[in-house]
Each structure stands twice: as structure tokens, then as C-alpha cells.
Amino acid sequence: MKLTVWTYEGPPHVGAMRVATAMKGLHYVLHAPQGDTYADLLFTMIERRNHRPPVTYTTFQARDLGTDTASLFKTSCQDAVDRFKPEAIIVGASCTAELIQDDPAGLSEIMGLTIPVIPLELPSYSRKENFGADETFYQIVKALSKPQERTARLTCNILGPTALGFRARDDVEEITGLLSDLGVDVNVVAPLGATPSDIARLPAAHFNVLLSPETGEAAARWLEKNHNQPFTKIVPIGVGATRDFIAEIGTITGQKMKIDESRLRMPWWSRSVDSTYLTGKRVFIFGDGTHVAAHARIARDEMGFEVVGIGCYNREMARPVRALAKSYGLEALITDDYLEVEAAIAALSPEMILGTQMERHIGKRLGIPCAVISAPVHVQDFPARYSPQVGFEGANVIFDTLIHPLVMGLEEHLLTMFRDDFEFHDDAGASHHGGKAKAKVEAVIEEPAAPTDDNIIWLSDAEKELKKIPFFVRGKARRNTETYAAEKGLNQISLDTLYEAKAHYAR
Amino acid sequence: MNALTPSNGGCRTAPVLKERGQREVFCGLTGIIWLHRKMQDAFFLVVGSRTCAHLLQSAAGVMIFAEPRFGTAILEETDLAGMKDAQVEIDREVARLLERRPDIRQLFLVGSCPSEVIKIDLAKAAERLSQIHAPHVRVLNYSGSGIETTFTEGEDACLACMVPVLKTTEARELLVVGALPDVVEDQMLSLLADMGVGPVRLLPARRIDDTTAVGPNTVFALVQPFLGETHAALQRRGARHLAAPFPFGDEGTTAWLRAIATEFGVSDATFDAVTAAPRARAQKAIAQAAEVLRGKSVFFFPDSQLEIPLARFLTRECGMTAIEVGSPYIHDALHGPDLDLLPAGPQISEGQDVDKQLDRARAARPDLTICGLGLANPLEAEGLSTKWAIELVFTPVHFYEQAGDLAGLFSRPLRRKAVLHLEAAE
Numbered sequence: 001m002k003l004t005v006w007t008y009e010g011p012p013h014v015g016a017m018r019v020a021t022a023m024k025g026l027h028y029v030l031h032a033p034q035g036d037t038y039a040d041l042l043f044t045m046i047e048r049r050n051h052r053p054p055v056t057y058t059t060f061q062a063r064d065l066g067t068d069t070a071s072l073f074k075t076s077c078q079d080a081v082d083r084f085k086p087e088a089i090i091v092g093a094s095c096t097a098e099l100i101q102d103d104p105a106g107l108s109e110i111m112g113l114t115i116p117v118i119p120l121e122l123p124s125y126s127r128k129e130n131f132g133a134d135e136t137f138y139q140i141v142k143a144l145s146k147p148q149e150r151t152a153r154l155t156c157n158i159l160g161p162t163a164l165g166f167r168a169r170d171d172v173e174e175i176t177g178l179l180s181d182l183g184v185d186v187n188v189v190a191p192l193g194a195t196p197s198d199i200a201r202l203p204a205a206h207f208n209v210l211l212s213p214e215t216g217e218a219a220a221r222w223l224e225k226n227h228n229q230p231f232t233k234i235v236p237i238g239v240g241a242t243r244d245f246i247a248e249i250g251t252i253t254g255q256k257m258k259i260d261e262s263r264l265r266m267p268w269w270s271r272s273v274d275s276t277y278l279t280g281k282r283v284f285i286f287g288d289g290t291h292v293a294a295h296a297r298i299a300r301d302e303m304g305f306e307v308v309g310i311g312c313y314n315r316e317m318a319r320p321v322r323a324l325a326k327s328y329g330l331e332a333l334i335t336d337d338y339l340e341v342e343a344a345i346a347a348l349s350p351e352m353i354l355g356t357q358m359e360r361h362i363g364k365r366l367g368i369p370c371a372v373i374s375a376p377v378h379v380q381d382f383p384a385r386y387s388p389q390v391g392f393e394g395a396n397v398i399f400d401t402l403i404h405p406l407v408m409g410l411e412e413h414l415l416t417m418f419r420d421d422f423e424f425h426d427d428a429g430a431s432h433h434g435g436k437a438k439a440k441v442e443a444v445i446e447e448p449a450a451p452t453d454d455n456i457i458w459l460s461d462a463e464k465e466l467k468k469i470p471f472f473v474r475g476k477a478r479r480n481t482e483t484y485a486a487e488k489g490l491n492q493i494s495l496d497t498l499y500e501a502k503a504h505y506a507r
Numbered sequence: 508m509n510a511l512t513p514s515n516g517g518c519r520t521a522p523v524l525k526e527r528g529q530r531e532v533f534c535g536l537t538g539i540i541w542l543h544r545k546m547q548d549a550f551f552l553v554v555g556s557r558t559c560a561h562l563l564q565s566a567a568g569v570m571i572f573a574e575p576r577f578g579t580a581i582l583e584e585t586d587l588a589g590m591k592d593a594q595v596e597i598d599r600e601v602a603r604l605l606e607r608r609p610d611i612r613q614l615f616l617v618g619s620c621p622s623e624v625i626k627i628d629l630a631k632a633a634e635r636l637s638q639i640h641a642p643h644v645r646v647l648n649y650s651g652s653g654i655e656t657t658f659t660e661g662e663d664a665c666l667a668c669m670v671p672v673l674k675t676t677e678a679r680e681l682l683v684v685g686a687l688p689d690v691v692e693d694q695m696l697s698l699l700a701d702m703g704v705g706p707v708r709l710l711p712a713r714r715i716d717d718t719t720a721v722g723p724n725t726v727f728a729l730v731q732p733f734l735g736e737t738h739a740a741l742q743r744r745g746a747r748h749l750a751a752p753f754p755f756g757d758e759g760t761t762a763w764l765r766a767i768a769t770e771f772g773v774s775d776a777t778f779d780a781v782t783a784a785p786r787a788r789a790q791k792a793i794a795q796a797a798e799v800l801r802g803k804s805v806f807f808f809p810d811s812q813l814e815i816p817l818a819r820f821l822t823r824e825c826g827m828t829a830i831e832v833g834s835p836y837i838h839d840a841l842h843g844p845d846l847d848l849l850p851a852g853p854q855i856s857e858g859q860d861v862d863k864q865l866d867r868a869r870a871a872r873p874d875l876t877i878c879g880l881g882l883a884n885p886l887e888a889e890g891l892s893t894k895w896a897i898e899l900v901f902t903p904v905h906f907y908e909q910a911g912d913l914a915g916l917f918s919r920p921l922r923r924k925a926v927l928h929l930e931a932a933e
Contacts, residue, residue: 001554001580001596003604010561033620035534035653038562040881050888052881059529062623062654076529083862095556096620096654099587124556125584 006358008313008336008376012122013094014039015132018215019140020090021053021163025195026140027086028055029077031069031097031104046379047164056080060097070102077108081115087196088144089113090136092120116196118143128336130214130288130314133162137191138218144199147227150206154253155185157205159223159231160216161192166291166375168192170388171211175236178391179209182249182257190219203227207252211235211390213290214314237294239266239302239395264392266399270302278403282476284309284350286333286341286359287374289317291389293324295354295373295398300328302395303402309333309348311341313356338362349475352406357381368475369405373398407470456485461495480505511762513823513850518832519843521855528860531881532810532835533897534653535661536619537566541901542665543576545686548612548714550604551577553651554597554627555619566897576611578604582621593627594635601636605644612643612715615665618650645715647672657835659733659811659900662686666710670740673710676720681767682746684710684738685731688903695730695754695906698764701781704771710737721746726770728763730754730905732845733812735838752844753816756824756910757789762844785907792911793824799918799925801826806873808882809833809859810896816845817877817899817913818853825914829853830871833864875917892920 009015013030020028021043030036037057043049058076060069081089091104105119118139122132137160158175161168169192176186187205188198202223208231210220220231230252236245250257269275283305285295289312299305310325311333312318318334325332333344342362345353353359353370357378363370372381373389388394458466462481469477477498484501485493536559539551553559560579580600585591597616605611614636616629629648636646649668651661666684681704683695692709699707708719721727723745729738732753742748751766752759761782768778805827807814814834821827829849833856834842846855856864861882868876869889876886876893883893894917904913 001582001586001591001593001600003552003578003600004557004560004581005575005578006564007557007560009557010565011557013558014561033534033653034530034532034657035536035562035620036558037529037531037881038533038537038566040531041879042565044882044884045880048884050884052885057529060654062652065624065654079862095558096624099621099624123584124558125582125587128557 004337006338008338008356008358009129010039010042011095011124012127012129012132012135013092013124014042015129015134015215016090016092016120016122016136017043017053017055018129018133018162018164019136019191020055021049022161022165022191023054023140023194023196025087025197026054027080027084027089028053029073029080029089029091029104029108030055030057030094031073031092031102032057032059032094033096034059034061036094036096043163046377047382048379049163053163054084054086056084058097065100069097069100070107073102073104073107074111077104077111077113081113086115088116088118088140090118090120090140092122093124095124098124116143128314130316133215134218134316137162137216138222140191140196140199141202141219142222144196145202145223145227146200148201148204151185151187151204153185154183154255155187155205157187157202157208157223157229158189158211159208159220160210160212160214161189162212162215163192164375164377165192165212165215166288166377166381167387167389168212169382170386171390171394173386174388174391174393175209175211178236178242178246178259179249181259182246183255184249184253191215203229205229207231214288214316235290235294236390237291237394238298238398239264239392240297241294242391242395261392264395266302266392266395269396269399270304275304275403278406279304281305281352281406282308282348282350283352283354284345284348284359285373286311286313286353286355288312288314289321291374292317292321294389296324296328298395298398298402299354303399305352308350309344311335311344342366349479351473351476352402354402371401371405373401455491456482456493457491458493459495462493462498465495465498477502511758511848513848515851517847518849518851518853518855519839519846521846521851523837524854524856526856526858526860526863528858529862530657530835530859531808531861531879532859533566533658533879534562534620535651535656535658535664536562536617536653537658538651538661538665539563539577539617540566542662542686542711545689546613546711546713546715548610549576549615550608550611550613551615551617552601552604553577553579553617553619554593554622554629555579555582555617556621557581559619559621576608582625587625594632597627597629597632598636598639601640601646605640612645614640614644614646615668616646616648617665618648618652620652620654623650623652623654645672659731659813660736660836662731663734663736666734667736667740669710670721670737670744673744674717674720675744676722677724678706678720678722679724679726680706680708680720681771682708682710682719682721682725682727682741684727684729684741685734686711687730687905689713691903691905691909694908698781698785698906699767702764702768702771702773702777704767704773728767729841730763731813732816732841735836735841738838738841748840750840750844752819752848753813754905755813755816755913756820757786757793757907758824758848759816759820759845760789760906760910761786782907789907789910793914796911796914796918797825799921800875800914802828803874803921804828804830804871805917806830806868806871806876807832807834808861808864808868808876808878808896809835809856810877810879811900812836812842813896813899814877815842815849815855819845819849820913821917822850823848824910825917827875827917830873831856831864831867833857833859835859875921877917892924894920 234245236242313336481501633648649664725746752762754760754763818832831854
């Protein structure tokens with residue numbers, strides 16, 4: 001047993017729902033107790049879908065357990081096929097049904113259905129949502145795709161985007177446009193928007209674009225092995241990654257790739273002088289492995305930030321994220337325990353977090369700005385506007401996303417210069433954010449400040465001076481000063497220590 | 508039969524359509540979302556799966572990130588294979604939790620579908636842990652599992668598990684049962700105090716206390732219509748139930764208070780003096796919202812067991828016509844007084860087969876459909892106006908001062924539909 005308060009991922013059958021809900025003409029018969037229908041609202045409320053997920057829940061109750069839950073499954077399955085007339089069904093069990101061992105796979109097999117029935121084995125007590133989506137999509141592809149000739153024109157499939165994916169809707173549109181500019185047509189996008197008969201056509205494409213490794217990699221590998229379709233390894237999130245992705249397509253297709261970059265504004269936005277203030281901002285990056293890897297590169301190479309922490313919650317990505325962190329001189333934090341993530345962020349006191357909705361809450365609590373870059377998703381992550389992450393427009397969008405939480409350019413300097421102004425002060429926060437400006441509250445520091453470390457004490461003059469430093473750099477100043485004092489073997493921090501440390505760390 | 512009985516008879520003896528099939532409802536764990544806010548010294552520890560944790564996180568629509576007083580001890584493969592002793596595991600997690608949260612005075616071990624299926628004995632665990640952590644912490648257990656409880660039945664199971672440990676009293680006291688928002692509870696206590704009814708005890712109390720007691724001279728009133736098990740548990744302790752319509756709207760609140768006033772011998776003059784002003788305010792507030800609702804039809808999908816009292820309110824006080832009133836369960840002892848008042852006509856249904864019920868709703872094309880979060884947007888996309896039922900449980904809606912807000916919850920979707928103009932001007 002492990003005590004959990006908030007989770008980054010749901011159970012694996014929710015991953016299967018993400019695939020089923022993304023597709024058309026597919027139905028999911030889920031052996032599950034009353035209450036598991038809560039998962040419908042993830043799609044109808046968070047993603048604002050206008051259809052119920054194509055899922056039939058058998059809804060067994062305690063009184064059914066001693067009797068015949070198996071026939072309840074068969075009835076539900078037959079009713080679903082009769083009512084919804086899907087081209088194919090997937091069948092499986094949620095965590096409780098797994099325990100009663102009714103074997104939905106075997107039961108549905110003997111029902112004599114005329115449509116393909118794809119059984120799922122998703123271990124609820126050891127795996128999670130991303131695995132569930134990846135495995136489900138793989139099983140569907142394995143069961144339905146048919147050997148066939150390649151298309152006459154150069155085509156690819158886009159693999160991985162699911163329902164409830166982080167910006168999946170817009171990423172598909174953006175990458176489809178990018179591929180079209182490169183002279184590559186899209187054969188099938190799957191699972192998002194695909195029917196079972198579209199899945200059958202997957203092997204007609206010349207290669208696969210793996211847009212979301214978390215949910216599409218098993219299928220991509222299987223297609224590579226069985227249908228000789230190479231797949232892209234680079235996810236085009238960020239300017240450099242997009243350019244590398246284009247080069248990768250050139251290698252796969254053996255054709256020279258030419259692209260019009262006139263819509264790409266991000267590099268100039270980053271070079272322009274107003275962005276100077278971004279230099280060396282200390283950022284902590286946490287999310288799913290794919291988005292974290294992409295943002296580590298964006299943060300360091302394209303925004304000029306200093307990456308001080310890297311981690312992911314999906315263990316499937318632990319190995320590449322560990323290697324990546326090492327190349328940044330860091331040790332990766334691989335955990336799905338948000339308390340651990342919070343502790344790591346508190347200890348590092350970064351100036352900004354690039355994270356998920358969970359880190360947004362952590363940032364709120366610790367007073368650190370946060371930009372959301374990865375699932376798990378929230379209703380805010382389904383904006384009405386076009387807001388992709390991949391490709392050139394994605395790079396533009398990400399630039400805006402990353403600077404929005406920060407206090408910008410000259411405002412930062414003004415806050416530093418006039419930090420004692422009664423309106424224009426620390427606690428007022430960034431002027432482009434909502435909320436009423438707070439009047440300055442004069443803190444009266446009488447008692448000697450409490451020791452912040454086991455050994456180091458801030459003297460009251462130094463503590464007062466620290467409070468005058470704008471809020472968005474105060475954490476760094478405190479940390480640097482304490483590190484400096486520790487290195488010098490000091491157990492008290494005076495005004496002089498503060499400024500000596502400032503000179504020491506000047507850059 | 509009394510002055511309030513509808514001229515065409517009520518619905519108490521109307522035939523009930525009983526359905527059994529896919530249910531689009533939450534399980535009882537969901538109650539933790541409001542119970543942990545109501546009982547400020549309680550922690551709810553679910554022994555369950557990742558699905559349980561994910562439900563709790565998702566059900567409220569948002570994450571309530573203020574350090575929640577609930578959590579899930581997620582069962583892992585080693586727990587299922589019997590490689591680890593569940594009782595030892597629970598002891599360890601509880602010890603760790605109580606060490607971190609010294610403010611916790613009552614701990615609820617909450618059973619889930621998986622813990623029930625593999626038969627983890629939480630009663631035994633609660634008993635042992637109570638001994639270990641007494642007197643500082645009281646440990647109780649109940650099941651919020653989907654195989655046994657539907658949505659609000661989780662609160663019922665929680666309150667019912669507290670009844671056997673309430674102290675015994677011989678005093679003649681009024682016990683009011685059901686979790687209410689604090690502000691509403693205060694209004695209710697003030698109305699009862701003004702009538703001279705007292706002492707009034709509450710279940711659940713905001714904090715663990717010794718004043719909530721029960722005995723043969725206790726009479727109890729329910730403020731929530733989903734407390735069937737708690738009702739039975741209190742009767743087993745010798746307490747007597749004051750049957751009444753539930754305190755929604757002017758009429759329901761007045762009838763509910765009247766039942767108590769009659770029991771405690773409050774004079775008509777006193778009753779009228781105490782209730783006249785808030786009644787007038789409630790009537791005025793309801794009238795405003797009712798302008799939009801009058802003459803419109805309403806269809807209830809089963810959700811919280813609030814459906815029958817709310818249908819009574821909407822038909823009698825807001826001028827709506829009920830087409831179908833679905834409730835997950837109907838208990839005559841609890842819902843009878845409201846069914847008596849609900850004008851005959853609507854189909855009363857119990858349980859659910861969601862696809863069939865959706866077919867009926869589509870055929871009836873009601874002006875307003877009350878349903879769960881999973882159904883609301885899909886029905887809106889089909890052109891039906893909907894009200895999410897969960898908001899009725901999460902919003903202060905009881906008693907006079909909230910009667911207008913209650914009507915407003917139903918009128919807002921219709922008003923919104925009327926104000927939105929998204930077509931071209933031509």
C-alpha cells in the first residue's frame with residue numbers, strides 16, 4: 001500500500017478510454033462496478049466533448065458478486081453491439097473486475113460476434129494511464145492493420161494523439177500542415193479521429209510520425225517490425241527539435257527537405273533585447289518524459305534559462321530522462337508522488353517552474369511562477385484558440401507560454417529601482433496579471449530572524465535588506481547567500497555577507 | 508391527506524419504473540469531498556485502487572489543493588498476492604499519517620470496491636487502531652464502494668457508522684442529521700432557537716464532541732433525503748424519526764420546521780412570528796427565478812436522491828411540470844412525505860439503465876434536464892438545456908434564505924440560453 005493524495009496518472013483502463021474516445025466506430029465494453037463511470041466526465045467536462053465516451057460499463061453491484069457477473073458482462077456486450085453498431089469493440093476490466101476474474105476476453109470470444117473483438121489485459125495494480133493507452137492502441141493496431149501496397153504518393157501516419165492529450169487536437173493540425181509543406185501527405189492520424197477501417201490502412205503509409213511516444217510507441221515499433229515502416233524519433237517541440245525533425249524526415253524519405261520559416265517568430269522574439277531579462281532564470285522542469293525532454297532543450301538553448309531540475313512522473317520514460325538530466329549535470333527526479341516534487345522544488349527555489357497542473361498548484365503555494373507544459377490536464381489546457389506545441393507555430397506559442405507567468409523586461413527593473421514604492425512593490429505582483437494591487441504592508445522586524453539553516457542565522461539588518469530584494473529573485477539571493485556563508489564557514493549572515501555573496505555570484 | 512395535498516393526488520402510490528442496467532452515477536467515495544470539509548478534525552483514508560484516487564481527484568471537477576484531509580492507500584500487486592499483510596500495511600500508513608497530521612481527531616477507514624472484493628477487514632483494523640491511538644484519535648470504518656453505495660449513500664454510510672459510538676442519553680433532545688454548509692446550519696439553529704426548541708444536537712458535528720448523544724427520548728429530523736441507513740441505525744438506538752418533507756424552498760422548509768414545532772409544542776403564534784419574515788423573503792426570491800421556470804418541463808436523471816424533494820419544489824413553487832423523476836433509490840419512510848405533495852403525472856423511476864433513459868429524455872425533449880456531469884455536455888450538444896446535478900449537492904440550497912438560490916440554479920441554464928446570440932445579425 002502506498003498513501004496517495006493526488007495522482008499524475010489515472011488507472012490503465014482510463015488510458016484505454018482515451019484511445020476509444022479518440023476513435024470513431026469503436027466501442028469499449030468495460031467490466032466495472034457502479035461509480036467507474038466518473039471517468040466519462042474527464043472527457044465531457046475537462047475536454048468539453050459533445051459526445052459521451054463510447055464506453056459501456058457493466059455496472060455490477062455487491063449482490064451480483066455471488067451470482068453471475070459473467071452473464072452480466074455478456075448481456076452488456078451484446079446490448080452495446082446492438083445499440084451502437086461499432087465496427088469493432090475492445091473489451092476489458094477495471095481494477096475491481098480484474099479481481100473477480102470473469103475473463104472478458106474469453107467471454108466475448110464465445111459470443112459469436114461478427115465484428116472484431118480486441119481483448120485488453122491491463123494490469124490495474126501495477127501499471128497506469130499512459131501504459132493503458134499505449135497498450136490499447138498497440139493491440140488495436142496489431143489486430144486490425146492489414147498488409148498492403150504503399151500509397152503512390154509519399155505518405156506517413158501520425159501516431160499517438162489521443163483524447164485528453166495535451167494540445168493533441170492542435171498538434172495534429174500543425175504537424176499535418178508542416179508535413180504538407182514538406183511534400184508529405186498524411187495517410188491516417190490515429191487514434192485521434194480514426195475508425196477501425198482507417199487502422200486497417202495504416203501499413204499503406206511510407207513511414208510513421210510518432211507524435212506522442214507515451215501513447216503510441218508500442219504501435220510504432222510493431223509497425224516498424226511487421227510492416228517495415230520506419231518511425232520518427234524526434235518530437236518536433238521547440239525550434240531546434242522542429243528543424244531536427246525536418247532533417248529526420250529527409251533522412252527517412254531520402255529527399256531534400258525545404259521549408260518556409262517565415263511564420264517562425266520565436267528566434268527573433270528570444271533574441272530581441274526585451275528578452276535579455278530571461279537570461280539565466282533558474283527553471284525546474286517536470287511532466288511527462290516527452291514534454292520534459294523537449295522543454296529542457298527549449299529552456300536552455302532557446303530561452304537562455306538555467307535548468308536546475310529535471311524530472312518526470314511516468315516511469316516508462318525514466319531511462320531517457322535520467323540520461324538527459326545527466327547531460328545537464330543534474331540528477332533526474334523520477335516520481336509520481338507530488339509531495340516529493342514539491343519538496344524538490346522548495347529545496348531548489350527556482351525562479352520558474354515548467355510543469356503540470358500539479359506543479360502549478362505547488363508554485364502557487366511556494367510563490368513561484370509556473371507555466372504548464374504537460375499533462376495531466378485541466379479544463380484550462382483545452383483553450384478555444386489554436387494553441388499547438390509542435391512545429392513552428394508551437395514554438396511561437398511556447399515562447400508566449402513561458403514568459404507569461406514572469407515579470408517582464410523593464411517592469412523588472414522598475415520594481416528593483418522603486419521597490420519601496422507604496423503601490424509598485426514586491427507583493428503587487430506582475431502588472432499584466434489579474435488581481436487587485438495590494439497595498440504595501442510594512443513589516444516590523446524586531447526579534448532576531450529565526451535561523452533558516454541548522455547553523456546559519458540571518459542578522460536583522462541582513463534580513464531587512466533581503467526583504468528589499470524583489471520577490472522574483474529573493475529566493476535565489478537567499479539561497480546564494482546561505483551557500484556562500486556555508487562555504488566560508490560563517491554561522492551568521494550580516495549585511496556585508498549578503499553583499500559579498502552578491503559580488504561572488506555576479507555574472 | 509392535509510391542506511397541501513395536490514388536487515389530483517400525489518405520487519406516493521404511483522407505479523414506479525424500476526430499472527437495472529448501466530448507471531451513470533458516482534460511487535459513495537465522492538461524499539468524502541464535502542464530508543472532509545464539514546468535519547474539520549477528520550481524515551478519510553480510502554483503502555482502494557488508483558481508480559479511487561483518480562475519482563476523488565476528478566469528481567469535484569477541480570483539485571482542491573488546500574492540503575486535503577483525505578487520501579488513498581493504493582493497493583499494489585504485493586497486497587493482492589497476499590505477500591503483505593493488509594492489516595500491518597494499514598497500521599503503518601495510519602501511524603505515518605497521524606504523525607504528520609497531529610490535528611486529526613477522527614479517522615475514517617473507507618472501504619472501496621477492491622477492498623470489499625478481497626475482503627480486507629476494515630472493522631477489525633478500526634477497532635485495533637482505535638485502541639492504539641486512543642484517546643486522541645477515534646478510528647471508524649465504513650464502505651464507500653461502488654458495489655454497495657451510490658454517490659450520496661457514502662455520506663449515509665459515514666454517518667451510520669458514527670451512530671453506534673454516540674453516547675447514550677435519556678434527555679429529550681432534537682438531533683438534526685445530515686451534513687449542511689456551516690452558514691445554512693447556523694440559520695437553521697437560529698430558527699429553532701427562536702422557536703424555543705432545544706437543545707439541538709447535530710450529526711455530523713463540525714468537530715468530534717461529546718454533546719451529540721442519542722437515546723429513547725431523542726427525536727431526529729433529517730435534512731438530507733439520502734440517509735436511509737442512518738435513519739435505521741438511529742431507530743435501533745431508540746430514537747424516533749420526525750417524518751417531513753425536506754427543507755427545500757418555502758413550502759418544504761415550513762413543513763419541515765412545522766413537524767418539529769408540533770413535536771415540541773411550539774404555539775402557532777410563535778411559529779408564525781419566527782418564520783414570517785424569512786418566508787416572505789424566500790417567496791420573493793423564488794418568484795424572481797420562477798418567472799423563467801413557469802410552464803417549463805423538467806426531467807430528472809437519478810443522481811443524489813434529492814430528485815423527489817426537488818421535483819416537489821420545482822412543480823409546486825416554480826410552476827414547472829415534471830416528466831420523469833428518477834432517483835437511485837426510493838425509501839418510503841424518507842421520501843413519502845415529498846411524494847405525497849408531488850402532483851401526480853410524472854413517471855417515477857428508481858435505478859437506471861442509462862441508454863434507455865436517454866432515449867426517453869430525447870423523446871420527451873424536456874425544457875430542462877437534471878443529470879450528471881458525464882451526460883450534461885452531450886445533451887446540450889443535442890439541444891437540450893441541462894443542470895448538472897452535482898452542483899445541487901455542493902451548493903448551499905436548504906432552508907428559507909437559500910430558496911431563491913436553489914431556484915436560480917435551475918433558471919440559470921435557461922436564462923443563459925436566452926441571452927446568448929451567436930448567429931449573424933441578419
